[in-house]
Amino acid sequence: MSPTATMTPAEVAAYIAETIDPVFATIDAWRDAVERELSRHPEPTAAALDPFVSELVRSALEGPGLITGAGFVATPGYLADARWHLAWWLAGNGARDAAGVRRLAAVSDPESEDFRDYTGLEWWRVPERTGSRHLTGPYVDYVCTDDYTVTITTPVRVSGRMVGIVGADAYAARLEQELRKVIGGAGASCAVVNASGRVVTATESRREPGSILRLAGLADALAPLRDADPGVVSAVLPGGQSVLACGDTSLALVVGI
Template sequence: MTTIATRSHLDVATHVAATIDGIFAMIDGWRDLLEDRWRADASLSAVRVDPVVEAFAVPAVSGDTLLTGAGFVATPGALADAEWHLAWWLGGSGADRSVRRLATIDDPSHEQFRDYTALEWWRVPTATGTRHLTGPYVDYVCTDDYTVTITTPVRIGDRIVGVVGADALVDRLERTLLPVMRTGATPATLVNASGRVVTSTDARREPGSILRADGLGDALRRPVGPRTALPGGAAVVPCGDTSLALVVGT
């Protein structure tokens, strides 16, 4: 018989943080690269930016990876030759691992044009000036599947010229995180800063649903130390600075 060691919830949260931190570090590197290019050429155009983005986005979504999309989205008017511009590459799934560029409509007069500045993955990081994790949500633009999107601003001086980021499919995250989460001492649910479920050892808690528990909202906004007790015996364990947290003991 195989015995599976039980981990503390703090250990599980540390593993979750390490997984997400790897994605954060990659995106931060892309941001730094784009900021360096912009400082060297203040009149950057889509023609010049796109090859730079393609060079980091295509490897990131190729092969066996958590990421299914990656790229850069420009602030309207930031590029010399494109008022609106989205340079985003998508990885394949299943047997088809080919990488393609996301087709977009950048003409505001077109009936299918979509103002990306109204979307959470753009709106929040450009308002706060810091990285943001959006989702899980059904990404009807790229994947038609439950997705987590991480974006961070690209800044030149006081001006945000766009966001750079990546998409991760929830089912890929589940395959990576659930085996470790199941080794915790009690059931665990991974939620974002709004209490939306990313994944859970409880099959009844579906990705994208809202976890409701007394005191959960306050605990997610203002965690107290490595573990914040909730009424009824549950607790919230933050996963580093990822904005994710484990809700355990429920």
Template sequence: MSVTVDVTAEHIARRIASTIDPVFAMIDGWRDVLERELSGPLAGALTGSTEPTAATLDPVVAALVSAELERDGTLITGAGFVAAPGFLVDAPWHLAWWLSGSNTFGAGPDPRLRRLEAVSDPDSEQFRDYTTLEWWRVPARTGTRHLTGPYVDYLCTDDYTVTITTPVRVGGEMAGLVGTDLYVARLEQVLLPVIRESGHPCTLVNASGRIVASTDARRATGALLRLDGLAEALTPLRDAVTVTDATSLPGGEAVVPCGDTSLALVLEA
């Protein structure tokens, strides 16, 4: 059901979308570059074979993501490419992922841009099958971009994180994913002043109803917002359908989609 929502709320939703959209566009650009490279120049550049290798791929990924990771004021804290198992002939399981100086994963903040040290041996006790994780599973199933989180990312950040990933396809097959991590604390820093302008108790949620940021201190980041009818109202966002109209919940709350980010504002009376 479509409802009338204060113009300010719709404006806030657009501003939230305008904050996330550049990250989407950046990832899409990285995807396009990698699809071109993996279909041509990177295919066996060192070995003379027709198969791409990690040795030739990694410098290209590093060059793509490093400028944004080192940019002052960036929203992202990690970025890179995760290969489909077996796609790279010299690395059956491979994460070409870099961390910014603001990333506290490991011993703490490190001012240097650095490579994520990931365990790639399936026989190791520390190995993590990344194809079982939401940021891989959903885009692998849908073939489209996906926003995962907030969740505690024990693989790359060890903190509440939002991960955005999109498939990279070569020859009609999924070669892997390109994506980025954003600290939820950084998103809150940017988005909360905007959300507060609504003049109502207001919570930003993902397509599963998990809280990204809220003006209500009782609503904890990462927790599910439990309101009658909310799960149903968010169903189109989970299905990657772009929704423009606000909907009302039985309790009188309004759900305002934030463009095609898969996020939504929930305004309470």
């Protein structure tokens, strides 16, 4: 599918899903690979796992696509040699290798004043609760880029236990640029929001990325996305706005804002 001058809201929602689906497919493949790797080791270690994760995500960071950061974050206490561990790599500024990729310098000592418990962050909490993929943001990512970011994460399981997450970051501005190519063709004012009602992009400049779209009934309409049950979102709000799920991306298109 390609964007045209005029599209129905359903076609716009489908195009949004089509734009993001390749990122989701990449993350799902990473999850499967990490699960297989971890299943081979009765006592996995960060020292052994990190080179594997680095090689796994490197090609996505070297290319011109949406992904600007990626990796694996471990459930505290799972890895034998690192209670808290982020194996995360970034494309862009900093001390990079020959391919333009650098590792995130994360603080893993709980006694340090710079330490942050990542299990309290949305990109961890929601996949842990739902057992499914989640899109967080846009938000200012003070851990990695200090810029507006969208983070997509999905749980990694071994023997039925969640042992961490794999995921990817994308600059919100880059994602917004991709999505704005199509939402203008919906024939009405509209916004793309995440499961929390946070704006990813909108046709109206006053609806800034990262802001909450406050409409009567919207929180209830988006509840299935928060419960990892996309596809069922198709609602008309009390104010007459329509809400459509964008496939299984955990995003929704709100038309008539």
